[in-house]
Each structure stands twice: as C-alpha cells, then as structure tokens.
Amino acid sequence: MTLTYRFIxxxxxxxxxxxxxxxxxxxxxxxxxxxxxxxxxxGVASFPVVMVTTxxxxxxxxxxxxxxxxxxxxxxxxxxxxxxxxxxxxxxxFASIMVAARVGSGMTSEIGSMVVTEQxxxxxxxxxxxxxxxxxxxxxxxxxxxxxxCVAANILGVLGGFIVGVHDLGLDxxxxxxxxxxxxxxxxxLSGFGKTFFFAxxxxxxxxxxxxxxxxxxxxxxxxxxxxxxxxxxxxxxGDYFLTKLFWLFEVWI
Amino acid sequence: MAKEIEFKNFKKSFGQKAVHxxxxxxxxxxxxxxxxxxxxxxxxxxxxxxxxxxxxxxxSIFLEGQDITLLNEDEMVEIRKQVAYVFQNGALFDxxxxxxxxxxxxxxxxxxxxxxxxxxxxxxxxxxxxxxxDLLYPGELSGGMQKRVGMARSIILGPxxxxxxxxxxxxxxxxxxxxxxxxxxxxxxxxxSIFVTHDMPSAFACCDRIALLRKGRIVHVESVEKLxxxxxxxxxxxxxxxxx
Numbered sequence: 068m069t070l071t072y073r074f075i076x077x078x079x080x081x082x083x084x085x086x087x088x089x090x091x092x093x094x095x096x097x098x099x100x101x102x103x104x105x106x107x108x109x110g111v112a113s114f115p116v117v118m119v120t121t122x123x124x125x126x127x128x129x130x131x132x133x134x135x136x137x138x139x140x141x142x143x144x145x146x147x148x149x150x151x152x153x154x155x156x157x158x159x160x161f162a163s164i165m166v167a168a169r170v171g172s173g174m175t176s177e178i179g180s181m182v183v184t185e186q187x188x189x190x191x192x193x194x195x196x197x198x199x200x201x202x203x204x205x206x207x208x209x210x211x212x213x214x215x216x217c218v219a220a221n222i223l224g225v226l227g228g229f230i231v232g233v234h235d236l237g238l239d240x241x242x243x244x245x246x247x248x249x250x251x252x253x254x255x256x257l258s259g260f261g262k263t264f265f266f267a268x269x270x271x272x273x274x275x276x277x278x279x280x281x282x283x284x285x286x287x288x289x290x291x292x293x294x295x296x297x298x299x300x301x302x303x304x305x306g307d308y309f310l311t312k313l314f315w316l317f318e319v320w321i
Numbered sequence: 322m323a324k325e326i327e328f329k330n331f332k333k334s335f336g337q338k339a340v341h342x343x344x345x346x347x348x349x350x351x352x353x354x355x356x357x358x359x360x361x362x363x364x365x366x367x368x369x370x371x372x373x374x375x376x377x378x379x380x381s382i383f384l385e386g387q388d389i390t391l392l393n394e395d396e397m398v399e400i401r402k403q404v405a406y407v408f409q410n411g412a413l414f415d416x417x418x419x420x421x422x423x424x425x426x427x428x429x430x431x432x433x434x435x436x437x438x439x440x441x442x443x444x445x446x447x448x449x450x451x452x453x454x455d456l457l458y459p460g461e462l463s464g465g466m467q468k469r470v471g472m473a474r475s476i477i478l479g480p481x482x483x484x485x486x487x488x489x490x491x492x493x494x495x496x497x498x499x500x501x502x503x504x505x506x507x508x509x510x511x512x513x514s515i516f517v518t519h520d521m522p523s524a525f526a527c528c529d530r531i532a533l534l535r536k537g538r539i540v541h542v543e544s545v546e547k548l549x550x551x552x553x554x555x556x557x558x559x560x561x562x563x564x565x
Contacts, residue, residue: 188374189412193426193474194401196394 077298081276084198085268088206088275091199098204105208109170110215116169117162121220124157125149125227133236145232146246153224154251159259160307162220163266166213167299171274174205175295178278179288187279197279206271213267217260258314265310269302324383325350325482325513326371331380333366340366342537344380353504353514355524355545358534364517365409367534368484371515372404373397384482402430405480409487411471413459419446419470420455426478441477449473449503465496472503483507483514489523501526525549 129149136142178201181187190197225247232238277295281287324347331344340363348354358364369375371382373389381388389400413422423442427433433441446452449469459467468488476483485504489497497520504527507514518524524531525545532542 184415185408185410185412186414188369189406189408189414191374192372192401192406192408192412193429194398195429 081272084276085272087198088202091196091203101204102207105204106212109209110212113166113169117165117216117220118223120161120165121158121224122227124161125153125224126231129228129231146243147250149228150225150247151250154221155255155259158221158224159217159262162217163303164300167270168296171270171299172292172296174274175278175292176288178275179281179291182281183285202275205275209267209271214263217263254318262310265306266303270299273298325385327383329381332378334378339537344539346532346539348513350513351511353508353516353528355528355531356515356517357531362534364534365486368486368517372401372406402478403480404482405475407472407475407485407488411467413467413470415459418456418458423474423477445473445477465492483512485516487518489520
C-alpha cells in the first residue's frame with residue numbers, strides 16, 4: 068500500500084468520521100455522562116503532565132533568552148519575548164502535543180481493543196451507533212477540555228518564565244509583571260487559544276479513526292496507537308503553520 | 322410454514338479470497354437451523370451479514386420478505402431490535418457491570434423507568450442463574466458466565482430471531498447443558514434461530530435441521546431426525562471428522 072493511498076484513506080476516512088460524528092451529536096439522546104467522563108479523563112487527568120511541560124518550556128525559554136540577550140544588553144525584552152511566545156505558540160502547541168501523546172494514544176488503544184473484543188460490533192448489533200456511543204463523547208470531551216488545558220498551560224508557561232526571570236536573571240518582579248500585560252493583546256491570546264479547538268478535533272478524530280480501523284488482533288492495536296500519535300503530532304505541527312497564518316490574516320482584517 | 326430468513330445467491334469476498342461463492346438457504350418461522358462448517362468457512366460472516374455488520378458483495382438476504390441488503394444504517398436499527406446476535410465470546414462491555422450490560426438495550430430502545438428496567442434485568446438474571454452477579458464486571462466472570470450474560474443481553478428485548486455464534490464453544494458439559502436449555506426455551510417461545518456450532522450434541526439437541534457449509538456453498542441440508550436415523554452422508558462425515 069503506497070504512502071499516497073494511505074494518506075488519501077486517512078483524510079477521506081477521518082473526514083467521513085467527522086461528518087458522521089457531527090450528525091450523531093444532534094441525533095437522539097445525548098451521552099452526557101460519557102462526555103463528562105471524557106472531560107475528566109482528558110482535562111483533569113492530563114493537567115499535571117501539561118503543567119510540567121509548559122512550565123518547563125517557559126522556564127527554559129527565559130533562561131535561554133536571558134543568557135543570549137544579556138550579551139547585547141537585551142535582558143529587558145525577556146518578559147515580552149517569553150510571554151508572547153508562550154501565549155501565541157508554545158502553550159497551545161505543547162499542551163496539544165502532550166494531550167495527543169497521552170490521551171490520543173489511550174483513545175486509540177481503548178477503541179482498538181473494543182473492536183478486537185467485538186464490543187464495537189455488539190454496540191451496533193444492539194441497534195445503537197458506535198459513533199454516537201464511542202466517538203461523540205471523546206470528540207466533544209476533548210473539544211471542551213483542551214482549550215481549558217491551554218488556558219492553564221499559558222498561565223503556567225508565563226509563570227515559569229517569570230520565576231526564572233526574577234529568580235535567576237535578576238529582573239524586577241513588578242517590571243516583569245507590567246511588561247507581560249503591556250505586551251499581550253487580546254488578539255494574541257485568542258490566536259493561540261483558538262488553535263486548540265482545531266487541535267482537539269485533529270487529535271480526537273484521528274485517534275478514533277485509527278482505533279475503529281483496527282481489524283485483527285492486539286498487535287494491530289499497538290500499530291494503530293503509534294500511527295495515531297504520530298499523525299496527530301504531525302497534523303498539529305503542520306496545522307499550526309496554517310492556523311497561525313489564518314489568525315494573522317484575521318487580525319490584519321480586523 | 323412461512324420463511325422468516327432467506328439467503329439468495331449470497332456472495333462475499335475478503336480481498337482476493339472468496340469466502341462465499343453462492344449461498345442460498347432459508348429458515349422457517351420458529352425453526353432452529355444448525356449451521357456447520359470447518360473453521361474459516363465463513364459461518365460467522367453469514368450471521369453478521371444478517372444483521373448488517375457486513376455487507377454482501379452480491380445477492381439478497383430476506384427477513385420476513387424484506388431484503389435487508391437494500392436498507393441503510395438507520396433502517397437497520399429497526400431490524401437489529403428484532404434480530405439478536407449472541408457473540409461467541411459474549412462481547413460484553415467491559416466498562417459496565419453485568420446489570421448495566423443487560424440494562425443497555427432497555428435504556429436505549431424502551432421508555433421503561435429505571436425501576437422497571439431493574440425488575441426486568443433481575444428477572445432475566447434469575448432465569449440465567451446469575452442473580453447474585455449483577456454488580457460484577459465482565460472481567461470478573463468465568464467464560465461460561467460471560468456467554469450466559471451475553472445471551473441474556475441479546476434476548477432482553479424479546480427478539481423474533483436469535484443468531485447464536487458458537488455459544489457452547491470452550492464450555493464445560495454443565496454450562497453447555499445450561500446454554501442448550503436456554504436455546505430450547507427460546508425455541509419454545511417460537512423464536513427463529515440460526516445456531517452456528519461445532520458441538521454436535523448441542524446441534525442435535527436444539528436444531529430442527531442442519532446445513533453444511535463447504536467451499537463457499539451450502540452443500541447439504543438435512544433434518545435432525547433423518548440424520549439421527551442415517552449415519553452416512555456428508556453431514557455425518559463432517560461430524561465424524563472424515564471431511565473438513
């Protein structure tokens with residue numbers, strides 16, 4: 068099977084899955100309990116790993132820029148550079164990548180195992196839709212939880228930069244604080260935050276697509292899980308470029 | 322008697338491999354048809370096609386005169402309420418307790434209150450000798466118990482047709498006997514069924530007729546009465562391990 072064929076299958080299959088997911092959201096009784104469970108599983112349970120990652124990113128950036136810019140007397144720009152980078156890019160992207168790795172892999176392996184043990188067939192045989200029962204709560208759950216995680220990631224990333232800026236680089240706390248709020252505009256925040264809705268859809272739809280396409284044995288569940296995480300991460304990276312451009316055009320237009 | 326299920330020129334392939342080349346047979350209302358065939362002969366494919374989990378490449382499947390191969394996924398939901406599928410390994414939802422597994426079809430397809438659902442589930446659990454296991458998860462049950470829970474879940478809506486996919490495979494004689502009794506009880510209620518199995522004593526105990534599937538075709542259909550009288554022929558050769 069060629070790479071082109073697999074790529075077209077992925078885009079076509081996941082698009083159809085997304086279309087059916089949207090259709091199923093508005094059909095019949097909504098699965099609130101399953102959705103709340105997914106919000107918990109994605110949001111609350113992923114919070115520590117996202118917190119550690121984005122805080123570390125903020126700290127490392129402040130340190131690197133602090134060392135680099137000190138040579139040119141540019142240490143005063145650290146609050147601006149770090150907060151802007153975290154809010155517009157690193158917070159949303161790293162939070163999404165960590166969620167893709169932690170949650171996307173879990174979704175694929177769980178759904179894949181359900182396929183292997185015929186639970187997905189059983190849902191269908193009992194006259195219900197596997198998309199409604201399995202996919203919808205996961206897609207909606209992640210669509211709600213990831214932006215919330217992004218907010219936390221942004222705050223902690225900026226806080227990480229603040230701690231290093233004040234503690235290690237000797238910047239005045241009040242100065243650092245003022246510069247963050249002078250630099251950041253609402254549009255900066257929204258352009259980063261807005262991306263996470265798209266990333267949430269990418270992660271959850273790819274994860275469910277690979278899970279549902281497991282055909283045989285548990286060995287394939289492992290392959291599907293790997294493919295799901297790799298595809299989501301690549302999609303986040305490539306998608307980030309286009310979304311950045313889109314939001315930039317939107318900002319210019321406004 | 323009226324035909325409840327009819328396969329006409331049913332064909333199904335997986336890639337290059339043709340599993341079913343030309344399957345034609347029928348099951349009458351209230352009848353239990355045993356379906357025999359070697360491993361990989363495609364017995365489960367026939368059952369799954371009957372509830373739309375698989376689509377045939379060509380041919381027709383009639384259920385009470387309606388060609389279900391022409392139905393879309395939404396229309397198949399109504400068919401699936403009438404046709405129960407008993408999975409080989411139970412296919413229980415492992416995130417739910419036994420009670421919730423059984424309550425699932427009732428919560429989805431009926432307007433019963435929770436107390437009515439509770440009563441219906443416990444009545445059925447009593448019938449299946451699982452009364453004290455309602456709060457257990459599938460992972461905590463033995464293979465035989467999982468099959469019985471799977472069977473109970475399948476029939477809780479009172480289906481007109483039940484498809485049994487090797488329900489006695491891998492069970493001890495005591496549990497096989499229990500499953501046989503449950504199949505006979507369903508038959509006594511007038512339920513039409515197809516019973517895929519390799520377990521000949523169970524097939525003889527529960528079925529009216531037995532069909533032999535070989536090389537993608539139904540090669541022989543015989544009543545159990547005649548098979549018991551005559552120990553020659555294709556089906557007895559298969560039963561005695563003389564042919565695959």
